[in-house]
Amino acid sequence: MRTPEKLTEAIHQRGGKVTPQRLAIYRLLAGNQGHPTAEAIHEALREVMPMVSLTTVYKALNELAAAGEVKRFDVGGVSHFDPNTDPHAEAVCLLCGRIRDVEATVPDEDVRIDGFRVSSVATLFYGYCSDCAARRIET
Amino acid sequence: MRTPEKLTEAIHQRGGKVTPQRLAIYRLLAGNQGHPTAEAIHEALREVMPMVSLTTVYKALNELAAAGEVKRFDVGGVSHFDPNTDPHAEAVCLLCGRIRDVEATVPDEDVRIDGFRVSSVATLFYGYCSDCAARRIET
DNA sequence: TTAGATGCAAAGTATTTGCACTACC
DNA sequence: GGTAGTGCAAATACTTTGCATCTAA
Numbered sequence: 497m498r499t500p501e502k503l504t505e506a507i508h509q510r511g512g513k514v515t516p517q518r519l520a521i522y523r524l525l526a527g528n529q530g531h532p533t534a535e536a537i538h539e540a541l542r543e544v545m546p547m548v549s550l551t552t553v554y555k556a557l558n559e560l561a562a563a564g565e566v567k568r569f570d571v572g573g574v575s576h577f578d579p580n581t582d583p584h585a586e587a588v589c590l591l592c593g594r595i596r597d598v599e600a601t602v603p604d605e606d607v608r609i610d611g612f613r614v615s616s617v618a619t620l621f622y623g624y625c626s627d628c629a630a631r632r633i634e635t
Numbered sequence: 636m637r638t639p640e641k642l643t644e645a646i647h648q649r650g651g652k653v654t655p656q657r658l659a660i661y662r663l664l665a666g667n668q669g670h671p672t673a674e675a676i677h678e679a680l681r682e683v684m685p686m687v688s689l690t691t692v693y694k695a696l697n698e699l700a701a702a703g704e705v706k707r708f709d710v711g712g713v714s715h716f717d718p719n720t721d722p723h724a725e726a727v728c729l730l731c732g733r734i735r736d737v738e739a740t741v742p743d744e745d746v747r748i749d750g751f752r753v754s755s756v757a758t759l760f761y762g763y764c765s766d767c768a769a770r771r772i773e774t
Numbered sequence: 775t776t777a778g779a780t781g782c783a784a785a786g787t788a789t790t791t792g793c794a795c796t797a798c799c
Numbered sequence: 800g801g802t803a804g805t806g807c808a809a810a811t812a813c814t815t816t817g818c819a820t821c822t823a824a
Contacts, residue, residue, distance in 0.1 A: 508799090511799095511802090511803085512803070512804085513797080513798045513799065513802085513803055513804065514798080514799095515797080515798070515803090515804060515805075517804080517805070518804085533788095534788085534789080535788085547805095547806090548805090548806090549805070549806040549807075550789095550806090551789095551790085551791090551805075551806055551807080552804080552805055552806065554788095554789065554790075555790095555804080555805085558789095558790095562729075568761075569759065570709035570710060570711065570712060571709060572709065573709060573712055573714075573787075573788065573813070573814070574787090574788070575712070575788080575789080585742065587748060587751045587753075589751075590754070598748045598749070598751070599748075600742050600748065601742060602742060602758075603724065603739050603740060603741060603758060603760070609726060609737045609739065609760065610737070610765075611764070611765030611768070612726045612728075612737070612760070612762055612763070612764050612765065612768075613762045613763045613768050614726070614760045614761070614762040615729070615761055615762040615763070616760075616761045616762070617758070617759065617760055617761070618757075618758075618759045618761070619741075619742060619756070619757075619758050619759075620708065620756065620757045620758075620759075621742070621748065621751065621753045621755075621756055622753070622754055622755045622756070622757070623751055623752045623753040623754040623755070624751070624752045624754070625750070625751050626749075626750030626751065629750070629751075629752050647824095650777085650778085650824095651778070651779090652777085652778055652779065652822080652823050652824070653823075653824095654778095654779060654780075654822080654823070656779080656780070657779085672813095673813085673814080674813090686780095686781090687780090687781090688780070688781040688782075689781090689814095690780075690781055690782080690814095690815085690816090691779080691780055691781065693813095693814065693815075694779080694780085694815095697814095697815095712788070712789070712812075712813065713812090713813070714813080714814080
């Protein structure tokens, strides 16, 4: 994701408005190294801006995803938004549901597959994190 | 996914029952080269077995996914079930929503990442299929 | 005979949409 | 001042769950 300043510029250029809500969301994402859900962002946002609505959060996130600024991916019926667009993979624990970024050799997103134009790639490892794997063996 | 015969065997071994519903679902999946949704499977199933319920389809699919027989992944809030467990990627069109399997170099699922035990991998390319990419330029 | 499976209806949850109000430019 | 954005409430959609009924073994 680009910096909040760059995004602000881009909005002005297309005749949009830079609202405090959007700015706060951009700043939150810029300082986030995870892959938060809309709900999580809304929660964190309320601490600095108590009146923001979840609807607005969704709209801002969908814009960013459509513009390719964040990577959106679904796990278990919940959408996650990852501001880190560098090539990496996500590890999803099937027991506790936690997701963490992992380094891995992932496919290059600059490929073209038989006419299909790729704009982003999500690589998801499903499995068991060390905590849950241990707990699994015990029981 | 293993053959319907092998799955039948496995069910018997663990004291389960091989119902006509399960068998029909297994056969449908075995002859499917896509990544159908529960709804799609239910639809196709009704042609050979009009009384099967969507609930039963979900239960059978969840069993298969938990057993690692099919790969489950979510796109846009909808779950897809892929009987093809060979390494491959999915290409998701952001406009028409169509998903197709593509050959690509995907990460090996037999890796262990810092204590995380991987059981399956989903690689999703988001972008625009040739039809939609063309339509996008026109408009 | 009986434990396991089915299927209806209802609940639960995530995300989107319509519309009136607000505020950035 | 005009238009883009916000936010409430309601709608929509997918999946799971409780429970009574049925059936494969």
